Amino acid sequence: MTAARGDDGSGRITVQRLTKRFGPVSAVEDLSFAVERGTVTGFLGPNGSGKTTTLRMLLGLVAPTSGEARINALRFGELPHPARVVGAVLEAQGFHPARTPRAHLAACAAAIRVPDAAVGHVLRAVGLDTAANRPVGGFSLGMKQRLSLATALLGDPQVLVLDEPANGLDPEGIAWLRAFVRGFAGQGRTVLVSSHALAEVEQTVDHVVVINRGHCVHQGPLARLRGRPRVLVATPDPARLAEALAKAGMPEVEARRDGRLAVTGADPARVGDVALAAGVALHGLEAERVDLEQLYFGLTAGAR
Structure with missing residues (x-):
């Protein structure tokens, strides 16, 4: 990946009074928070708390009932080259079982108009270069998580949005993911990572946003959640x-x-x-x- 962009405010995520109702059910209610460039923010909450719905609204996959979510001060649909701004992993599924990682990534690279050389680069970045020509149907969930991450990285994005990225990873894979995420943020980029397990992310994140039943119950630096020693x-x-x-x-x-x-x-x-x-x-x-x-x-x- 290239060096971080200039100090122009790029990579900032803002969520303001975001609400989503499905009929009588309120999945997200009046939710507001910000994610600053160069940080890793943990988006935490129990299963069913509204995390995935929030991320889908951020990525333009679900229309909010009210409020808004923006990246670089724009709604997702307003981004001129979205894949070059934000990469997302919402689930490690959707791969054709007979297709290889190299073929899958080549198709995605063509769709977002990035050079073919990006395919080899992201395969190496996620540790799948030795499995690049094997059918995805034989992959473990952890390997599919890596392939999903490689797909998200194709556009060399400023922002990564990861939904439960440690699912299916063994302890070695979790340690690798932690180092990768910290390195990504260390380049001045931004990571928003959701999880229902604080123990999985507490060694990785700088800030936390904790929600439950669609409401924000805590946000701030991780050190503040820890309290004074x-x-x-x-x-x-x-x-x-x-x-x-x-x-x-x-x-x-x-x-x-x-x-x-x-x-x-x-x-x-x-x-x-x-x-x-x-x-x-x-x-x-x-x-x-x-x-x-x-x-x-x-x-x-x-x-x-």
């Missing part, structure tokens, strides 16, 4: 340690039911140094691990 401390003299920590600029200390202190906004090394200087014994010191899955399920379970 805390250190858990076991000591025989909690009052004295709390006083020393406050004097050292760490006043947010909470006594837990298990007898330990929870120190917010600190790291273990700093807390240990303060305890040593104050002559307070420590029986345990650990950074608290935020259970993102638990936070995620709390957000989605509590939504309307």
Whole structure:
């Protein structure tokens, strides 16, 4: 793929008050968010939350009831060369079982008017060059996911929209996908990736948009979802340690039911140094691990 385009605002996705109703059923309701260029945004929510419907509206496949979704400030149907702006993987299906990846991609390249050389390039990019002349009918779901991604990349797009891209991938494939997505965004491009499993994407994304039943329940940097770091401390003299920590600029200390202190906004090394200087014994010191899955399920379970 070529180097990223200039700093002209290209690659930005905006969704404003987007709503889609199918008869009496509201699949998406008054949804707004933005995806900035050069970032990977996780579009998260349980199955049936409205993620795929939103992506289909973004890509012009479903007409919204109200509101709008834009890429580069344009609706999908207004893009002069859509395949060169956005590549999408919504499902790893739709391939003729007797056709090879090379033949499939050559047909797609002709349809979007890109050079034949792009076929070999994207096959190498997704790791299918050695299987380029095998019939797709014998492919695993993971290999079909790679072929779908190769198809999305043919136009050398600024934006990638991926719907559950890890489906069918083994752990090695998931690690490969993570590195690929990060590298794509590292070129100044944009990735919007949907998933119902936070654990699959938490090592990949910069920002998250969490929806449930068509409503946005959280959006922002992943770090904000994690919350501020805390250190858990076991000591025989909690009052004295709390006083020393406050004097050292760490006043947010909470006594837990298990007898330990929870120190917010600190790291273990700093807390240990303060305890040593104050002559307070420590029986345990650990950074608290935020259970993102638990936070995620709390957000989605509590939504309307």
